[in-house]
Amino acid sequence: MRAALQILRVDPFDAADHDRWWHAYAAAKHADMGEDALVWTLEESRAEMQQHSATTERRTYVALRDGAVVGAGSLALGLKDNLHAAALGVTVPAEHRQRGVGSALLAYIEAEARDAGRRTFRAETAWPAAAPADGSGQPGIDFARRHGYALALGDLQNRLTLPVPDRMIAELLHEAPHEAEPTTVPESASPAAGYDIRSWVGPVPEEFVAEWAALDAVLDTEAPTGDLDIEAGVADVADHRADEALQQAQGRTSFGTVAVAPDGRVAAYTQLVVSGDDGNAYQWGTLVRHEDRGHGLGLRVKLVNLRMLQQHSPHVPRIYTYNAESNAHMLAVNTRLGFVATGRLGELQKRIG
Incomplete structure (x- = not known):
């Protein structure tokens, strides 16, 4: 019988808590994008989460099963603008997928966002540049659509070798x-x-x-x-x-x-x-x-x-940038400079009222 899933909020000032959140987050990103995954580093993430910001409240979460981290989540709430919206993140390492971890994390974080008075949920997911522009068949997009999220804006991830x-x-x-x-x-x-x-x-x-x-x-x-x-x-x-x-x-x-x-x-x-x-x-x-x-x-x-x-x-060694796929002018400029597409980013949205 599978052990029950436990979801806990992370204390960013507890080094071990933050580190295990980050390792799950990074593993999931690399599972989706390989060497083209753009991941905030461990110490960059730690500094951001420990900042006492006047503009954004940030929270992170871990999903535990038998004491092991099987998923990571995040929530960002604007404090001065976009007070109707929340930015949510759910990342599950490949070996823990298809076991209800992502769905449980998402439901938990959505409840936190609703309790904060937010009615528009935003999220992001990445997939390889060679895959369809709408993300069809990609795990992140398929998961999001099953939970009521639509692709609101598609971006290209581009890399310039220096x-x-x-x-x-x-x-x-x-x-x-x-x-x-x-x-x-x-x-x-x-x-x-x-x-x-x-x-x-x-x-x-x-x-x-x-x-x-x-x-x-x-x-x-x-x-x-x-x-x-x-x-x-x-x-x-x-x-x-x-x-x-x-x-x-x-x-x-x-x-x-x-x-x-x-x-x-x-x-x-x-x-x-x-x-x-x-x-x-x-x-x-x-x-x-x-x-x-x-x-x-x-x-x-x-x-x-x-x-x-x-x-x-x-x-x-290189520069990374994101541009909306509809921004033809900037994409043409990037091509002339030598940028090459390395991935796609889907900006997702779900309205609850």
């Missing part, structure tokens, strides 16, 4: 509308066509941080959203600085570039973040404000930021 030859970066910069291009890092460029490009390593300079935070807050709603029930975030400099402090605690290094418009405001921004644990770079936000679109600023700031990364950290 270094990109500087001549290629220069060629693409030359093709873009000729705003300013910095020749040294992190000095500002001489203005051309009215825009000034500024780059730096580390925290956002004080002169730009308020507008950076404002652009970053609307990134999720300015990018393709598909059928996602999502609201723009709340822009707050103190919250942004808290996120930077978390990055430092995680051993991550941020590379930022902005385009400054003639009116002195930030017209576009982009960010690459390098993990201190796995050594890879990850493309975070890129956005151009509405009134400055059509000038090639998004491409330009990404190229300048890439060049800075390679100059400052030449041993970073």
Whole structure:
């Protein structure tokens, strides 16, 4: 007779509790995606879970059978925006699947989300790039659909092997509308066509941080959203600085570039973040404000930021990024740079009222 399943909330300050949660989470991710699995490292996850955040309440859970961890779960609740929604995660290592573990974990975490007053549940699942775009036949998608989740937005996971030859970066910069291009890092460029490009390593300079935070807050709603029930975030400099402090605690290094418009405001921004644990770079936000679109600023700031990364950290082996499959323009740019598709990500959603 199979032993009963027990689900417990993890104490992030208990090293053993957190570690066994993480190992189950990582094993499940690698079972689905192999070497292309993008997994937050043990210490990055620990730092995030231990952060006293003003913007997000985070919880993790383990499913136990006979005292052994057979599944891992997570719940994230926004505290300042998207108060109707919850982000749920369920990960079960391959050897424990098809035994009711995932269903029990999901039901438990959904109940926690409902108790917190949330009515829209969001989740993610990944599968290989060669599989169908709708995830048909993939375990994560099939599991989600059986439990009432729909695919709200499909993304491509792409990888760029570094270094990109500087001549290629220069060629693409030359093709873009000729705003300013910095020749040294992190000095500002001489203005051309009215825009000034500024780059730096580390925290956002004080002169730009308020507008950076404002652009970053609307990134999720300015990018393709598909059928996602999502609201723009709340822009707050103190919250942004808290996120930077978390990055430092995680051993991550941020590379930022902005385009400054003639009116002195930030017209576009982009960010690459390098993990201190796995050594890879990850493309975070890129956005151009509405009134400055059509000038090639998004491409330009990404190229300048890439060049800075390679100059400052030449041993970073690769960059990973996600783009909505509907974002044809950005995917075309990534293809020209040499990005190759390594997986797909399904952003899932379930409404309960």
